[in-house]
Amino acid sequence: MALVDQEHMKEAGYRLSEATPGDFIALLKPRVMSLVVFTAFVGMAMAPATPNPLLALIAIAAIAVGAGASGALNMWYDADIDAVMSRTKGRPVPSGRVTPGEALAFGLVLSALSVGVLGLMANWVAGALLAFTIFFYAVIYTMWLKRSTPQNIVIGGAAGALPPVVGWAAVTGTVSVESLILFLIIFLWTPPHFWALALFKSADYERAGIPMLPNVAGHAATKKQIFIYALLLAASGLLPVWAGFASLAYGAVAAALGVGFVWYSWRVLQMPESDQAMKPAKALFGYSLLYLFVLFTALLADRLAASLGFGFGS
Amino acid sequence: MEQEFVKPTEAQLKARRKRSVAIALALIAFVIVVYVGSLAKFGPALFDRAM
Known part of the structure:
Protein backbone atom coordinates (compact mmCIF):
# COMPACT_ATOMS: atom_id res chain seq x y z
CA MET A 1 0.00 0.00 0.00
CA SER A 176 34.52 -2.67 -44.85
CA VAL A 177 33.27 -2.26 -48.41
CA GLU A 178 31.29 -5.50 -48.05
CA SER A 179 29.40 -4.31 -44.98
CA LEU A 180 28.80 -0.93 -46.62
CA ILE A 181 27.23 -2.74 -49.60
CA LEU A 182 24.80 -4.45 -47.21
CA PHE A 183 24.13 -1.00 -45.73
CA LEU A 184 23.49 0.42 -49.20
CA ILE A 185 20.96 -2.30 -50.07
CA ILE A 186 18.83 -1.56 -46.98
CA PHE A 187 19.36 2.20 -47.39
CA LEU A 188 17.95 2.08 -50.95
CA TRP A 189 15.18 -0.33 -49.90
CA THR A 190 13.83 1.97 -47.17
CA PRO A 191 12.34 4.84 -49.27
CA PRO A 192 10.19 2.71 -51.63
CA HIS A 193 9.12 0.53 -48.68
CA PHE A 194 7.92 3.48 -46.57
CA TRP A 195 6.62 5.58 -49.45
CA ALA A 196 4.41 2.67 -50.55
CA LEU A 197 2.97 2.73 -47.00
CA ALA A 198 2.80 6.54 -47.01
CA LEU A 199 0.75 6.45 -50.23
CA PHE A 200 -2.13 4.43 -48.77
CA LYS A 201 -1.75 5.96 -45.28
CA SER A 202 -1.35 9.55 -46.49
CA ALA A 203 -4.52 10.69 -44.66
CA ASP A 204 -3.01 9.43 -41.41
CA TYR A 205 0.26 11.28 -41.99
CA GLU A 206 -1.68 14.39 -43.05
CA ARG A 207 -3.64 14.33 -39.78
CA ALA A 208 -0.43 13.93 -37.76
CA GLY A 209 1.27 16.73 -39.70
CA ILE A 210 4.21 14.59 -40.78
CA PRO A 211 5.67 15.84 -44.09
CA MET A 212 5.80 12.50 -45.90
CA LEU A 213 6.58 12.72 -49.60
CA PRO A 214 3.01 11.97 -50.87
CA ASN A 215 1.64 14.77 -48.65
CA VAL A 216 4.27 17.32 -49.65
CA ALA A 217 5.20 16.52 -53.25
CA GLY A 218 2.02 14.67 -54.26
CA HIS A 219 1.29 11.10 -55.24
CA ALA A 220 2.61 11.38 -58.81
CA ALA A 221 6.05 12.58 -57.69
CA THR A 222 6.16 9.88 -54.99
CA LYS A 223 5.39 7.12 -57.48
CA LYS A 224 8.22 8.34 -59.75
CA GLN A 225 10.63 8.42 -56.81
CA ILE A 226 9.56 4.90 -55.79
CA PHE A 227 10.30 3.66 -59.30
CA ILE A 228 13.74 5.34 -59.42
CA TYR A 229 14.67 3.84 -56.04
CA ALA A 230 13.39 0.43 -57.19
CA LEU A 231 15.81 0.55 -60.15
CA LEU A 232 18.70 1.56 -57.88
CA LEU A 233 17.77 -1.12 -55.36
CA ALA A 234 17.59 -3.86 -58.01
CA ALA A 235 21.09 -2.86 -59.18
CA SER A 236 22.49 -2.66 -55.65
CA GLY A 237 21.24 -6.19 -54.94
CA LEU A 238 23.85 -7.41 -57.45
CA LEU A 239 26.75 -5.57 -55.82
CA PRO A 240 27.72 -8.51 -53.54
CA VAL A 241 28.52 -10.51 -56.70
CA TRP A 242 30.50 -7.60 -58.17
CA ALA A 243 32.42 -7.18 -54.91
CA GLY A 244 33.21 -10.90 -54.87
CA PHE A 245 31.57 -11.97 -51.64
CA ALA A 246 28.56 -13.73 -53.17
CA SER A 247 28.22 -16.27 -55.98
CA LEU A 248 26.46 -16.11 -59.33
CA ALA A 249 23.70 -18.28 -57.85
CA TYR A 250 22.99 -15.51 -55.35
CA GLY A 251 23.20 -13.05 -58.26
CA ALA A 252 20.45 -14.94 -60.10
CA VAL A 253 18.20 -14.81 -57.04
CA ALA A 254 18.97 -11.10 -56.49
CA ALA A 255 18.27 -10.32 -60.15
CA ALA A 256 14.91 -12.13 -60.05
CA LEU A 257 13.95 -10.37 -56.81
CA GLY A 258 15.05 -7.03 -58.26
CA VAL A 259 12.96 -7.54 -61.40
CA GLY A 260 10.01 -8.31 -59.13
CA PHE A 261 10.59 -5.11 -57.15
CA VAL A 262 10.78 -3.03 -60.33
CA TRP A 263 7.60 -4.72 -61.62
CA TYR A 264 5.64 -3.94 -58.44
CA SER A 265 6.96 -0.36 -58.52
CA TRP A 266 5.95 -0.05 -62.17
CA ARG A 267 2.42 -1.06 -61.21
CA VAL A 268 2.44 1.67 -58.53
CA LEU A 269 3.67 4.15 -61.15
CA GLN A 270 0.73 3.16 -63.39
CA MET A 271 -1.78 3.46 -60.53
CA PRO A 272 -4.36 6.15 -61.40
CA GLU A 273 -4.73 9.18 -59.11
CA SER A 274 -8.38 8.24 -58.57
CA ASP A 275 -7.48 4.82 -57.15
CA GLN A 276 -8.64 4.86 -53.52
CA ALA A 277 -7.95 1.20 -52.73
CA MET A 278 -4.31 1.52 -53.87
CA LYS A 279 -3.86 -2.21 -54.18
CA PRO A 280 -0.57 -1.86 -56.13
CA ALA A 281 0.93 0.26 -53.31
CA LYS A 282 -0.19 -2.28 -50.70
CA ALA A 283 1.20 -5.09 -52.86
CA LEU A 284 4.56 -3.28 -53.16
CA PHE A 285 4.68 -2.75 -49.40
CA GLY A 286 4.12 -6.46 -48.80
CA TYR A 287 6.58 -7.46 -51.52
CA SER A 288 9.25 -5.12 -50.16
CA LEU A 289 9.24 -6.98 -46.83
CA LEU A 290 9.52 -10.30 -48.65
CA TYR A 291 12.27 -8.89 -50.90
CA LEU A 292 14.60 -7.92 -48.08
CA PHE A 293 14.02 -11.14 -46.18
CA VAL A 294 14.61 -13.40 -49.20
CA LEU A 295 17.61 -11.38 -50.45
CA PHE A 296 19.41 -11.59 -47.11
CA THR A 297 18.42 -15.27 -46.74
CA ALA A 298 19.97 -15.88 -50.17
CA LEU A 299 23.19 -14.20 -49.00
CA LEU A 300 23.19 -16.36 -45.90
CA ALA A 301 22.53 -19.56 -47.86
CA ASP A 302 25.24 -18.59 -50.34
CA ARG A 303 27.79 -18.14 -47.55
CA LEU A 304 26.72 -21.41 -45.92
CA ALA A 305 27.02 -23.27 -49.25
CA ALA A 306 30.48 -21.78 -49.82
CA SER A 307 31.66 -22.78 -46.35
CA LEU A 308 30.40 -26.34 -46.90
CA GLY A 309 32.26 -26.51 -50.21
CA PHE A 310 29.19 -26.14 -52.43
CA GLY A 311 30.22 -22.77 -53.87
CA PHE A 312 28.71 -21.96 -57.25
CA GLY A 313 31.57 -19.71 -58.34
CA SER A 314 31.70 -15.95 -58.25
CA MET B 1 1.11 17.12 7.21
CA GLU B 2 -2.09 15.26 6.48
CA GLN B 3 -1.47 11.89 4.90
CA GLU B 4 -3.61 9.12 3.57
CA PHE B 5 -3.09 5.67 2.16
CA VAL B 6 -3.78 4.83 -1.44
CA LYS B 7 -5.07 1.33 -1.98
CA PRO B 8 -4.00 -0.04 -5.36
CA THR B 9 -6.68 -1.81 -7.35
CA GLU B 10 -6.47 -5.52 -8.08
CA ALA B 11 -5.38 -4.75 -11.65
CA GLN B 12 -2.62 -2.43 -10.43
CA LEU B 13 -1.34 -5.02 -7.96
CA LYS B 14 -1.37 -7.72 -10.63
CA ALA B 15 0.48 -5.49 -13.10
CA ARG B 16 3.05 -4.56 -10.44
CA ARG B 17 3.63 -8.23 -9.62
CA LYS B 18 4.17 -9.02 -13.28
CA ARG B 19 6.58 -6.10 -13.67
CA SER B 20 8.53 -7.22 -10.60
CA VAL B 21 8.88 -10.76 -11.98
CA ALA B 22 9.97 -9.37 -15.36
CA ILE B 23 12.60 -7.11 -13.75
CA ALA B 24 13.91 -10.05 -11.69
CA LEU B 25 14.15 -12.28 -14.76
CA ALA B 26 15.85 -9.51 -16.77
CA LEU B 27 18.40 -8.96 -14.00
CA ILE B 28 19.14 -12.69 -13.74
CA ALA B 29 19.53 -12.88 -17.53
CA PHE B 30 21.87 -9.87 -17.50
CA VAL B 31 24.07 -11.39 -14.78
CA ILE B 32 24.27 -14.69 -16.68
CA VAL B 33 25.12 -12.88 -19.94
CA VAL B 34 27.93 -10.91 -18.31
CA TYR B 35 29.29 -13.95 -16.42
CA VAL B 36 29.16 -16.43 -19.30
CA GLY B 37 30.26 -13.78 -21.79
CA SER B 38 33.30 -12.95 -19.66
CA LEU B 39 34.24 -16.64 -19.50
CA ALA B 40 33.87 -16.98 -23.26
CA LYS B 41 35.84 -13.82 -23.98
CA PHE B 42 38.78 -14.36 -21.66
CA GLY B 43 38.73 -18.16 -21.47
CA PRO B 44 40.92 -19.93 -18.90
CA ALA B 45 43.07 -16.77 -18.63
CA LEU B 46 40.27 -15.32 -16.52
CA PHE B 47 41.37 -17.56 -13.63
CA ASP B 48 45.10 -17.16 -14.30
CA ARG B 49 45.98 -14.49 -11.77
CA ALA B 50 48.03 -14.07 -8.63
CA MET B 51 46.15 -14.95 -5.46
Whole structure:
Protein backbone atom coordinates (compact mmCIF):
# COMPACT_ATOMS: atom_id res chain seq x y z
CA MET A 1 0.00 0.00 0.00
CA ALA A 2 1.53 3.32 -1.04
CA LEU A 3 1.82 6.20 1.41
CA VAL A 4 1.60 9.57 -0.27
CA ASP A 5 1.11 13.20 0.63
CA GLN A 6 -2.27 14.62 -0.26
CA GLU A 7 -0.46 17.42 -2.11
CA HIS A 8 1.14 14.86 -4.37
CA MET A 9 -2.17 13.18 -5.02
CA LYS A 10 -3.53 16.39 -6.43
CA GLU A 11 -0.74 16.54 -9.04
CA ALA A 12 -1.95 15.58 -12.48
CA GLY A 13 1.01 13.27 -13.02
CA TYR A 14 0.28 11.03 -10.02
CA ARG A 15 -0.83 7.53 -10.88
CA LEU A 16 -0.40 3.90 -10.04
CA SER A 17 0.74 2.08 -13.14
CA GLU A 18 -1.18 -0.76 -14.75
CA ALA A 19 1.55 -1.31 -17.33
CA THR A 20 2.44 -4.95 -17.88
CA PRO A 21 5.79 -6.32 -19.09
CA GLY A 22 4.06 -6.77 -22.46
CA ASP A 23 3.63 -3.00 -22.73
CA PHE A 24 7.35 -2.49 -22.22
CA ILE A 25 8.11 -5.19 -24.79
CA ALA A 26 5.80 -3.34 -27.21
CA LEU A 27 7.95 -0.23 -26.66
CA LEU A 28 10.85 -2.17 -28.19
CA LYS A 29 8.98 -2.52 -31.52
CA PRO A 30 9.49 -6.32 -31.72
CA ARG A 31 8.69 -6.54 -35.44
CA VAL A 32 11.31 -3.93 -36.36
CA MET A 33 13.65 -5.63 -33.91
CA SER A 34 13.27 -8.98 -35.68
CA LEU A 35 14.37 -7.41 -38.98
CA VAL A 36 17.33 -5.76 -37.24
CA VAL A 37 18.35 -9.07 -35.64
CA PHE A 38 18.12 -10.85 -38.98
CA THR A 39 20.15 -8.29 -40.96
CA ALA A 40 22.74 -7.96 -38.17
CA PHE A 41 23.05 -11.75 -38.10
CA VAL A 42 23.63 -11.82 -41.87
CA GLY A 43 26.28 -9.10 -41.43
CA MET A 44 28.03 -11.30 -38.86
CA ALA A 45 27.72 -14.44 -40.98
CA MET A 46 29.17 -12.71 -44.06
CA ALA A 47 32.22 -11.47 -42.13
CA PRO A 48 35.50 -13.24 -42.97
CA ALA A 49 36.04 -14.58 -39.45
CA THR A 50 34.45 -17.10 -37.15
CA PRO A 51 33.34 -15.58 -33.88
CA ASN A 52 32.88 -17.46 -30.64
CA PRO A 53 29.25 -18.66 -30.98
CA LEU A 54 28.37 -17.55 -27.46
CA LEU A 55 29.84 -14.09 -27.94
CA ALA A 56 28.10 -13.87 -31.33
CA LEU A 57 24.80 -14.68 -29.61
CA ILE A 58 25.42 -12.02 -26.96
CA ALA A 59 26.37 -9.50 -29.66
CA ILE A 60 23.12 -10.21 -31.54
CA ALA A 61 21.15 -9.83 -28.32
CA ALA A 62 22.90 -6.51 -27.57
CA ILE A 63 22.14 -5.23 -31.09
CA ALA A 64 18.51 -6.33 -30.68
CA VAL A 65 18.18 -4.54 -27.32
CA GLY A 66 19.87 -1.45 -28.78
CA ALA A 67 17.37 -1.42 -31.64
CA GLY A 68 14.56 -1.88 -29.14
CA ALA A 69 15.89 0.98 -27.02
CA SER A 70 15.82 3.32 -30.01
CA GLY A 71 12.22 2.19 -30.60
CA ALA A 72 11.32 3.10 -27.02
CA LEU A 73 12.95 6.53 -27.39
CA ASN A 74 11.03 7.00 -30.65
CA MET A 75 7.74 6.14 -28.94
CA TRP A 76 8.56 8.51 -26.06
CA TYR A 77 9.15 11.44 -28.40
CA ASP A 78 6.45 10.63 -30.95
CA ALA A 79 3.58 9.96 -28.50
CA ASP A 80 1.74 13.10 -29.68
CA ILE A 81 1.68 12.09 -33.33
CA ASP A 82 1.23 8.38 -32.58
CA ALA A 83 -2.01 9.31 -30.78
CA VAL A 84 -3.62 10.68 -33.97
CA MET A 85 -2.57 7.94 -36.38
CA SER A 86 -4.73 4.83 -36.74
CA ARG A 87 -1.66 2.60 -37.13
CA THR A 88 -0.02 3.80 -33.90
CA LYS A 89 -2.70 5.09 -31.52
CA GLY A 90 -2.80 1.78 -29.62
CA ARG A 91 0.89 2.01 -28.66
CA PRO A 92 1.67 1.96 -24.91
CA VAL A 93 2.42 5.70 -24.50
CA PRO A 94 -0.46 7.29 -26.48
CA SER A 95 -2.89 4.79 -24.95
CA GLY A 96 -1.72 5.86 -21.46
CA ARG A 97 -0.53 2.46 -20.24
CA VAL A 98 3.06 3.69 -20.02
CA THR A 99 3.99 7.29 -19.16
CA PRO A 100 6.40 9.21 -21.43
CA GLY A 101 8.88 9.38 -18.53
CA GLU A 102 8.83 5.60 -18.12
CA ALA A 103 9.40 5.11 -21.86
CA LEU A 104 12.28 7.60 -21.83
CA ALA A 105 13.97 5.98 -18.83
CA PHE A 106 13.45 2.51 -20.30
CA GLY A 107 14.99 3.59 -23.63
CA LEU A 108 17.98 5.35 -22.06
CA VAL A 109 18.82 2.50 -19.67
CA LEU A 110 18.58 -0.13 -22.42
CA SER A 111 20.66 2.06 -24.78
CA ALA A 112 23.48 2.32 -22.23
CA LEU A 113 23.33 -1.40 -21.36
CA SER A 114 23.27 -2.60 -24.98
CA VAL A 115 26.17 -0.38 -26.06
CA GLY A 116 28.19 -1.33 -22.96
CA VAL A 117 27.61 -5.06 -23.40
CA LEU A 118 28.41 -4.98 -27.13
CA GLY A 119 31.55 -2.92 -26.52
CA LEU A 120 32.80 -5.22 -23.75
CA MET A 121 31.79 -8.56 -25.27
CA ALA A 122 32.60 -7.83 -28.93
CA ASN A 123 34.62 -4.64 -29.48
CA TRP A 124 34.23 -0.90 -29.14
CA VAL A 125 34.00 -0.26 -32.90
CA ALA A 126 30.76 -2.26 -32.88
CA GLY A 127 29.70 -0.60 -29.59
CA ALA A 128 30.30 2.87 -31.03
CA LEU A 129 28.41 1.98 -34.22
CA LEU A 130 25.45 0.76 -32.17
CA ALA A 131 25.52 3.97 -30.11
CA PHE A 132 25.60 5.98 -33.34
CA THR A 133 22.67 3.95 -34.73
CA ILE A 134 20.57 4.64 -31.63
CA PHE A 135 21.53 8.34 -31.68
CA PHE A 136 20.78 8.62 -35.40
CA TYR A 137 17.35 7.00 -35.08
CA ALA A 138 16.27 8.72 -31.87
CA VAL A 139 17.73 12.20 -32.39
CA ILE A 140 18.51 12.78 -36.09
CA TYR A 141 15.48 10.91 -37.48
CA THR A 142 12.81 11.05 -34.75
CA MET A 143 13.46 14.48 -33.24
CA TRP A 144 14.68 16.34 -36.29
CA LEU A 145 14.05 14.89 -39.77
CA LYS A 146 10.69 13.15 -39.30
CA ARG A 147 8.74 16.35 -38.68
CA SER A 148 10.76 18.70 -40.87
CA THR A 149 11.47 17.22 -44.31
CA PRO A 150 9.87 14.82 -46.84
CA GLN A 151 13.35 13.30 -47.17
CA ASN A 152 12.93 12.10 -43.53
CA ILE A 153 12.94 8.39 -44.26
CA VAL A 154 15.63 8.68 -46.96
CA ILE A 155 18.23 10.10 -44.56
CA GLY A 156 16.72 8.46 -41.48
CA GLY A 157 16.85 5.12 -43.28
CA ALA A 158 20.56 5.07 -42.51
CA ALA A 159 19.71 4.02 -38.96
CA GLY A 160 17.78 0.98 -40.16
CA ALA A 161 20.54 0.14 -42.63
CA LEU A 162 23.34 0.07 -40.07
CA PRO A 163 22.65 -3.27 -38.24
CA PRO A 164 24.59 -5.44 -40.76
CA VAL A 165 27.50 -2.99 -40.45
CA VAL A 166 27.33 -3.35 -36.66
CA GLY A 167 27.13 -7.14 -37.01
CA TRP A 168 30.14 -7.21 -39.35
CA ALA A 169 32.08 -4.90 -37.00
CA ALA A 170 31.22 -7.10 -34.01
CA VAL A 171 33.12 -9.95 -35.70
CA THR A 172 35.95 -8.11 -37.46
CA GLY A 173 36.33 -4.86 -35.51
CA THR A 174 36.24 -2.94 -38.80
CA VAL A 175 33.91 -1.35 -41.34
CA SER A 176 34.52 -2.67 -44.85
CA VAL A 177 33.27 -2.26 -48.41
CA GLU A 178 31.29 -5.50 -48.05
CA SER A 179 29.40 -4.31 -44.98
CA LEU A 180 28.80 -0.93 -46.62
CA ILE A 181 27.23 -2.74 -49.60
CA LEU A 182 24.80 -4.45 -47.21
CA PHE A 183 24.13 -1.00 -45.73
CA LEU A 184 23.49 0.42 -49.20
CA ILE A 185 20.96 -2.30 -50.07
CA ILE A 186 18.83 -1.56 -46.98
CA PHE A 187 19.36 2.20 -47.39
CA LEU A 188 17.95 2.08 -50.95
CA TRP A 189 15.18 -0.33 -49.90
CA THR A 190 13.83 1.97 -47.17
CA PRO A 191 12.34 4.84 -49.27
CA PRO A 192 10.19 2.71 -51.63
CA HIS A 193 9.12 0.53 -48.68
CA PHE A 194 7.92 3.48 -46.57
CA TRP A 195 6.62 5.58 -49.45
CA ALA A 196 4.41 2.67 -50.55
CA LEU A 197 2.97 2.73 -47.00
CA ALA A 198 2.80 6.54 -47.01
CA LEU A 199 0.75 6.45 -50.23
CA PHE A 200 -2.13 4.43 -48.77
CA LYS A 201 -1.75 5.96 -45.28
CA SER A 202 -1.35 9.55 -46.49
CA ALA A 203 -4.52 10.69 -44.66
CA ASP A 204 -3.01 9.43 -41.41
CA TYR A 205 0.26 11.28 -41.99
CA GLU A 206 -1.68 14.39 -43.05
CA ARG A 207 -3.64 14.33 -39.78
CA ALA A 208 -0.43 13.93 -37.76
CA GLY A 209 1.27 16.73 -39.70
CA ILE A 210 4.21 14.59 -40.78
CA PRO A 211 5.67 15.84 -44.09
CA MET A 212 5.80 12.50 -45.90
CA LEU A 213 6.58 12.72 -49.60
CA PRO A 214 3.01 11.97 -50.87
CA ASN A 215 1.64 14.77 -48.65
CA VAL A 216 4.27 17.32 -49.65
CA ALA A 217 5.20 16.52 -53.25
CA GLY A 218 2.02 14.67 -54.26
CA HIS A 219 1.29 11.10 -55.24
CA ALA A 220 2.61 11.38 -58.81
CA ALA A 221 6.05 12.58 -57.69
CA THR A 222 6.16 9.88 -54.99
CA LYS A 223 5.39 7.12 -57.48
CA LYS A 224 8.22 8.34 -59.75
CA GLN A 225 10.63 8.42 -56.81
CA ILE A 226 9.56 4.90 -55.79
CA PHE A 227 10.30 3.66 -59.30
CA ILE A 228 13.74 5.34 -59.42
CA TYR A 229 14.67 3.84 -56.04
CA ALA A 230 13.39 0.43 -57.19
CA LEU A 231 15.81 0.55 -60.15
CA LEU A 232 18.70 1.56 -57.88
CA LEU A 233 17.77 -1.12 -55.36
CA ALA A 234 17.59 -3.86 -58.01
CA ALA A 235 21.09 -2.86 -59.18
CA SER A 236 22.49 -2.66 -55.65
CA GLY A 237 21.24 -6.19 -54.94
CA LEU A 238 23.85 -7.41 -57.45
CA LEU A 239 26.75 -5.57 -55.82
CA PRO A 240 27.72 -8.51 -53.54
CA VAL A 241 28.52 -10.51 -56.70
CA TRP A 242 30.50 -7.60 -58.17
CA ALA A 243 32.42 -7.18 -54.91
CA GLY A 244 33.21 -10.90 -54.87
CA PHE A 245 31.57 -11.97 -51.64
CA ALA A 246 28.56 -13.73 -53.17
CA SER A 247 28.22 -16.27 -55.98
CA LEU A 248 26.46 -16.11 -59.33
CA ALA A 249 23.70 -18.28 -57.85
CA TYR A 250 22.99 -15.51 -55.35
CA GLY A 251 23.20 -13.05 -58.26
CA ALA A 252 20.45 -14.94 -60.10
CA VAL A 253 18.20 -14.81 -57.04
CA ALA A 254 18.97 -11.10 -56.49
CA ALA A 255 18.27 -10.32 -60.15
CA ALA A 256 14.91 -12.13 -60.05
CA LEU A 257 13.95 -10.37 -56.81
CA GLY A 258 15.05 -7.03 -58.26
CA VAL A 259 12.96 -7.54 -61.40
CA GLY A 260 10.01 -8.31 -59.13
CA PHE A 261 10.59 -5.11 -57.15
CA VAL A 262 10.78 -3.03 -60.33
CA TRP A 263 7.60 -4.72 -61.62
CA TYR A 264 5.64 -3.94 -58.44
CA SER A 265 6.96 -0.36 -58.52
CA TRP A 266 5.95 -0.05 -62.17
CA ARG A 267 2.42 -1.06 -61.21
CA VAL A 268 2.44 1.67 -58.53
CA LEU A 269 3.67 4.15 -61.15
CA GLN A 270 0.73 3.16 -63.39
CA MET A 271 -1.78 3.46 -60.53
CA PRO A 272 -4.36 6.15 -61.40
CA GLU A 273 -4.73 9.18 -59.11
CA SER A 274 -8.38 8.24 -58.57
CA ASP A 275 -7.48 4.82 -57.15
CA GLN A 276 -8.64 4.86 -53.52
CA ALA A 277 -7.95 1.20 -52.73
CA MET A 278 -4.31 1.52 -53.87
CA LYS A 279 -3.86 -2.21 -54.18
CA PRO A 280 -0.57 -1.86 -56.13
CA ALA A 281 0.93 0.26 -53.31
CA LYS A 282 -0.19 -2.28 -50.70
CA ALA A 283 1.20 -5.09 -52.86
CA LEU A 284 4.56 -3.28 -53.16
CA PHE A 285 4.68 -2.75 -49.40
CA GLY A 286 4.12 -6.46 -48.80
CA TYR A 287 6.58 -7.46 -51.52
CA SER A 288 9.25 -5.12 -50.16
CA LEU A 289 9.24 -6.98 -46.83
CA LEU A 290 9.52 -10.30 -48.65
CA TYR A 291 12.27 -8.89 -50.90
CA LEU A 292 14.60 -7.92 -48.08
CA PHE A 293 14.02 -11.14 -46.18
CA VAL A 294 14.61 -13.40 -49.20
CA LEU A 295 17.61 -11.38 -50.45
CA PHE A 296 19.41 -11.59 -47.11
CA THR A 297 18.42 -15.27 -46.74
CA ALA A 298 19.97 -15.88 -50.17
CA LEU A 299 23.19 -14.20 -49.00
CA LEU A 300 23.19 -16.36 -45.90
CA ALA A 301 22.53 -19.56 -47.86
CA ASP A 302 25.24 -18.59 -50.34
CA ARG A 303 27.79 -18.14 -47.55
CA LEU A 304 26.72 -21.41 -45.92
CA ALA A 305 27.02 -23.27 -49.25
CA ALA A 306 30.48 -21.78 -49.82
CA SER A 307 31.66 -22.78 -46.35
CA LEU A 308 30.40 -26.34 -46.90
CA GLY A 309 32.26 -26.51 -50.21
CA PHE A 310 29.19 -26.14 -52.43
CA GLY A 311 30.22 -22.77 -53.87
CA PHE A 312 28.71 -21.96 -57.25
CA GLY A 313 31.57 -19.71 -58.34
CA SER A 314 31.70 -15.95 -58.25
CA MET B 1 1.11 17.12 7.21
CA GLU B 2 -2.09 15.26 6.48
CA GLN B 3 -1.47 11.89 4.90
CA GLU B 4 -3.61 9.12 3.57
CA PHE B 5 -3.09 5.67 2.16
CA VAL B 6 -3.78 4.83 -1.44
CA LYS B 7 -5.07 1.33 -1.98
CA PRO B 8 -4.00 -0.04 -5.36
CA THR B 9 -6.68 -1.81 -7.35
CA GLU B 10 -6.47 -5.52 -8.08
CA ALA B 11 -5.38 -4.75 -11.65
CA GLN B 12 -2.62 -2.43 -10.43
CA LEU B 13 -1.34 -5.02 -7.96
CA LYS B 14 -1.37 -7.72 -10.63
CA ALA B 15 0.48 -5.49 -13.10
CA ARG B 16 3.05 -4.56 -10.44
CA ARG B 17 3.63 -8.23 -9.62
CA LYS B 18 4.17 -9.02 -13.28
CA ARG B 19 6.58 -6.10 -13.67
CA SER B 20 8.53 -7.22 -10.60
CA VAL B 21 8.88 -10.76 -11.98
CA ALA B 22 9.97 -9.37 -15.36
CA ILE B 23 12.60 -7.11 -13.75
CA ALA B 24 13.91 -10.05 -11.69
CA LEU B 25 14.15 -12.28 -14.76
CA ALA B 26 15.85 -9.51 -16.77
CA LEU B 27 18.40 -8.96 -14.00
CA ILE B 28 19.14 -12.69 -13.74
CA ALA B 29 19.53 -12.88 -17.53
CA PHE B 30 21.87 -9.87 -17.50
CA VAL B 31 24.07 -11.39 -14.78
CA ILE B 32 24.27 -14.69 -16.68
CA VAL B 33 25.12 -12.88 -19.94
CA VAL B 34 27.93 -10.91 -18.31
CA TYR B 35 29.29 -13.95 -16.42
CA VAL B 36 29.16 -16.43 -19.30
CA GLY B 37 30.26 -13.78 -21.79
CA SER B 38 33.30 -12.95 -19.66
CA LEU B 39 34.24 -16.64 -19.50
CA ALA B 40 33.87 -16.98 -23.26
CA LYS B 41 35.84 -13.82 -23.98
CA PHE B 42 38.78 -14.36 -21.66
CA GLY B 43 38.73 -18.16 -21.47
CA PRO B 44 40.92 -19.93 -18.90
CA ALA B 45 43.07 -16.77 -18.63
CA LEU B 46 40.27 -15.32 -16.52
CA PHE B 47 41.37 -17.56 -13.63
CA ASP B 48 45.10 -17.16 -14.30
CA ARG B 49 45.98 -14.49 -11.77
CA ALA B 50 48.03 -14.07 -8.63
CA MET B 51 46.15 -14.95 -5.46
